[in-house]
Amino acid sequence: MIDLRSDTVTHPTIKMREAMMTAPVGDDVYGDDPTVNQLEALAAKVTGKEAALFVCSGTMGNQLAIMSHTNMGDEIITGKMSHIIQHEAGAYARLSGVSAMMVDTAKNGCITPEDVRENIRAKDIHHPVSTLLCLENPMSDGTVVPLEKIRAAAEAAREKGLMVHMDGARLFNAAAALAVPVSEVVKDVDSVMFCLSKGLCAPVGSMLCGKKDFIARARRNRKVLGGGLRQAGILAACGIIAIEEMSKRLKDDHDNAKYLAKMLSDFEGIKINPDSVQTNMVWAKIEKPGFKDADFVNYLKKRGVLINGDPGLYYRFVTHNDVAREDLETAANLIGTYLESQ
Ligand SMILES: Cc1ncc(COP(=O)(O)O)c(C=O)c1O
Numbered sequence: 001m002i003d004l005r006s007d008t009v010t011h012p013t014i015k016m017r018e019a020m021m022t023a024p025v026g027d028d029v030y031g032d033d034p035t036v037n038q039l040e041a042l043a044a045k046v047t048g049k050e051a052a053l054f055v056c057s058g059t060m061g062n063q064l065a066i067m068s069h070t071n072m073g074d075e076i077i078t079g080k081m082s083h084i085i086q087h088e089a090g091a092y093a094r095l096s097g098v099s100a101m102m103v104d105t106a107k108n109g110c111i112t113p114e115d116v117r118e119n120i121r122a123k124d125i126h127h128p129v130s131t132l133l134c135l136e137n138p139m140s141d142g143t144v145v146p147l148e149k150i151r152a153a154a155e156a157a158r159e160k161g162l163m164v165h166m167d168g169a170r171l172f173n174a175a176a177a178l179a180v181p182v183s184e185v186v187k188d189v190d191s192v193m194f195c196l197s198k199g200l201c202a203p204v205g206s207m208l209c210g211k212k213d214f215i216a217r218a219r220r221n222r223k224v225l226g227g228g229l230r231q232a233g234i235l236a237a238c239g240i241i242a243i244e245e246m247s248k249r250l251k252d253d254h255d256n257a258k259y260l261a262k263m264l265s266d267f268e269g270i271k272i273n274p275d276s277v278q279t280n281m282v283w284a285k286i287e288k289p290g291f292k293d294a295d296f297v298n299y300l301k302k303r304g305v306l307i308n309g310d311p312g313l314y315y316r317f318v319t320h321n322d323v324a325r326e327d328l329e330t331a332a333n334l335i336g337t338y339l340e341s342q
Contacts (some may be wrong), residue, residue, distance in 0.1 A: 005308040007170075007199040007253070007260045007280060007320040013246070016202065016238040018213055020055040024231035028054075029223070035233030037224030039240050043207040046243060047171075047192055048183030051215035053208045054236055056168045056227050058083075058111065061193030061208040062134070064225070065165040068217040069132045069191070072097035077119045077157070078134035079105045083167055086140070095225070099128055110145045111135060113156035118161045133157035136167045137174045137185060144177045147184065154188040166192040169206075172247040173279040177254060182247075187223040190214070198243035199250055199280060201321050204235050253280040256319040256328060263332035264317075269339050288342050299338050305331045 001264055003009045012020075026032030036054050038235040041125035043052035055061045066076060076092060078084050082103040084092060092098050101119040103111050111133070121127040135153060137145045154164045166186055168174065171194035175182045182192070191210035196202035208218055222228055229235075254277075261274035261282045269288035276283075286296070300307055309315035 001304050001308055002323055002331050003306045004323065004331060005306050005320050008197060010197070010199065010201045010320045010322050011096050012203045012238050013241070013321070015186055015245070016241050019237035019241055020234045023229035023233045023237035027250075028232045029228040029230060031226070031234040033231060033236070034241070036236040039236040039243075040207070042240060042243055043209055047181050047186050047194075047207075047209040049186070049192070049209040051210065052211045053215050053218050053222065054224060054229075054232060055193075055208055056204065056205050056229070058167070058193060058195045059088050059091065059204045060222070060225065060227055061206040062088065062165070062167050064125070064195060064208055064218045064221050065093055065191050066092050066098060066132065066134070067096045067221045069163045069165060070096055070098050071129075073128055074131040075099045075101055075121060075128040076132045076134055077101045077103065077111075077116060077130060078163070079103050079111055079136065079139070081105060081140060082134065082136050083140050083169065084134055098132075101130070105139070109143065110139065110149050111153045112149070113152045116153050116156035116162075117160075120157075120162065120195045130160070130162055133162050133164045134167060135164065135189065136169075138170050138177070138279050141283065141310065142169055142170075142173075142277075142279040144174050147178065147180070147188075147301070149187045150185075163191070164189045168194040169191045170195065170198060170279065173250050173254070176247075176250040177278050196239040196242040199253060199320055200240075200246040202235070202238040202242040202246075205239050207239070246321065250280070252276070253319045253321070256280075256323070256325060257282050257317075259325065260317055260319065260328045260332060263329070264335060267336045267339050269342070270297040280319045282319075283316070284315045285313070286315065286339070288339065291342060296338060300331070300334055303334050305334055
């Protein structure tokens with residue numbers, strides 16, 4: 001199968017599987033797992049933060065950040081289309097008891113300092129207290145936010161005493177696209193979550209990084225959520241390879257995404273702008289009279305290509321370690337043949 005639905009479908013590499021076999025382990029709830037400790041030290045180092053915590057998933061990392069930066073009844077500010085709002089099942093309200101002020105980022109492409117200032121609550125007993133700004137980089141659609149825009153939004157939040165968290169699920173993709181070290185991308189935020197799975201190919205796990213006292217609170221809250229793992233070193237071993245090695249190849253995914261976008265843009269009926277591709281995600285619209293979504297997706301599936309989309313709105317193609325250029329050519333040819341036959 002040529003699976004272009006997401007980079008979450010990547011399989012752990014052979015080297016990761018071998019590392020799992022031999023990783024020294026211990027009980028991580030006691031702090032005894034040397035491989036987890038090594039991974040947490042590495043994540044803190046690459047992000048330039050004081051400490052890091054290995055967590056089960058990106059969602060858990062974001063939710064622990066919210067839980068550890070806020071008090072029940074507070075309010076967070078974040079993008080209306082952010083992962084925290086759209087894809088975490090309302091966990092901020094359920095687990096942390098906070099409300100969310102949602103910024104429509106469609107106009108400016110990201111959260112601006114004006115958005116932050118407009119959405120911070122006045123100090124008044126009627127209002128919740130604004131305590132946390134949550135940014136994303138890359139944003140959920142794969143676009144990268146320039147560093148000066150991150151800094152400006154973070155400064156506006158800090159002026160009013162808010163903390164700043166970054167959902168950096170694909171943080172290494174942002175760093176590769178901006179051609180800067182990861183620590184540069186996160187230097188203006190208090191905490192960051194990044195995923196070891198997705199494009200970095202680890203089977204499980206994300207990292208939450210920030211100040212020591214924040215990570216100590218998050219470690220306790222991780223226990224509250226049942227996320228304290230025991231011999232987690234067999235997973236952390238993959239995380240170390242993800243950071244040290246797999247992060248270095250992400251530019252290939254970005255180049256492949258551009259290559260695919262370029263091929264698709266030659267077909268009539270498909271709306272796509274190859275210049276808008278910044279990381280490993282390609283978005284396309286199909287505008288052809290009589291075009292049927294289910295037919296299209298099934299046609300590709302029967303021929304070994306999996307894609308994701310929101311019928312009538314867009315299709316998403318994600319490049320990753322398990323798809324080569326030839327696979328993209330195969331997929332593009334099939335898409336072209338289908339569209340011609342319509
Ligand atoms: C931007 C963003 N944040 C957070 C997550 C959550 O990661 P997980 O699926 O590991 O919970 C994802 C997952 O795709 C994501 O795209």
